[in-house]
Amino acid sequence: MTDEPLLAGVELGGTKVFVLRARGRNILDRVALPTTGPDETLAAAAALLADWQRDQRFAALGIASFGPIRVDPAAPDFGLMLPTPKPGWTGADVAGALSRDMDCPVALDTDVNGAALAEWRWGAGAAGTSDCLCYITIGTGLGGGFVMHGQPLHGAMHPELGHILVRRAPGDTFAGACPFHRDCIEGLIAGPSLAARFGMAGDLIPNEDPRWDDVAHDLAQLIGTILLTTAARQVLIGGGIGMGRPQLLPKVHALLVDQLAGYLSFVTPQTVAQIVRPPALGDQAGPLGAVALALRALEQA
CATH class of the missing domain: 3.30.420.40 (ATPase, nucleotide binding domain)
Structure with a gap:
């Protein structure tokens, strides 16, 4: 297991956020944070990632977020939340806030695309x-x-x-x-x-x-x-x-x-x-979706 890359993941949901670190698909640490306003929520998740990274550098970061969110890296508003029913989150810079201090490949997608990828890789598919x-x-x-x-x-x-x-x-x-x-x-x-x-x-x-x-x-x-x-x-x-x-x-x-x-x-x-x-994968499909995205970022780097 120690030969597996150390990965970071964030599953950003409408009511809570899971911040993860994993080796391969094996989740080592998972911390749940409440989803409140975007500034507070994203700053708390980013601070935890930075704290972990001081121990050991991550090989990649996967962000699986609720949407709608811009997932095209070539778009000028990449990583920004699009108009959403969730109050206060429209325009939030999800990718920027979470990856700004991360010196590693990053993949951003929706939480459901991430879960689908985890199921395809390790679960039903x-x-x-x-x-x-x-x-x-x-x-x-x-x-x-x-x-x-x-x-x-x-x-x-x-x-x-x-x-x-x-x-x-x-x-x-x-x-x-x-x-x-x-x-x-x-x-x-x-x-x-x-x-x-x-x-x-x-x-x-x-x-x-x-x-x-x-x-x-x-x-x-x-x-x-x-x-x-x-x-x-x-x-x-x-x-x-x-x-x-x-x-x-x-x-x-x-x-x-x-x-x-x-x-x-x-x-x-x-x-x-x-x-x-x-x-x-049951209720692990969501968290493992962030890990699957991090692996995808590493494989495409």
Whole structure:
């Protein structure tokens, strides 16, 4: 293990930040910090990295951040947070604040692209069977990342699955809670949206509440859109809501098969649970995403 490179990672989430150091995929230290304002949050994470680096220089740094964020290194606003529903974070210089004093290769991507890369490298795609893998997290927000042929998906920016509009369940009158689009998928089933929909904090919502059927319908709509547009071999559902509600996925499986109506021959009642499933790395997919990005930065240096 001592021959493995010493890596630094930051997983910047909407409610907390994990600052990591690792050798290869083995996490040596992990410190959780609250996500408050950008200046305070990023300064605390950068100070911890600097303190660790005084002990031993890092070979690379991986930053896996919530978005939307500019991930194109050639763009003049590289590393800056784009307009976001999270108050105070629009324009925050995430890459600059975290990498300014780091004398090593740096990779920045979304937290979900990072998690998808970790799953492709060490988790659900490690057997080499996933040329297209999608990772979705459902928590404070809803985000989705892709790895295609071993590369995180980028274009004009990064995927923004949370703001896709889906066909609503018949009879569902919930208006949605996204400040940009109201009833996009994030506005329907992310944590704050569930609190508004159910009228109570998410952890208090009983599994037996029939309104979960509408949530499952909406999630199945999103997954169907992903399968139809990308032909993904696997769609992994992570995050506190994605993994914390075990009754949800079986509902989604049945609804997805029904909604697709046989059009995608590879999605059947017998195969759907292997296609749409929890991440193989569980709740470690996010932190290991930052490590996977650091390894990618080192490999491309």
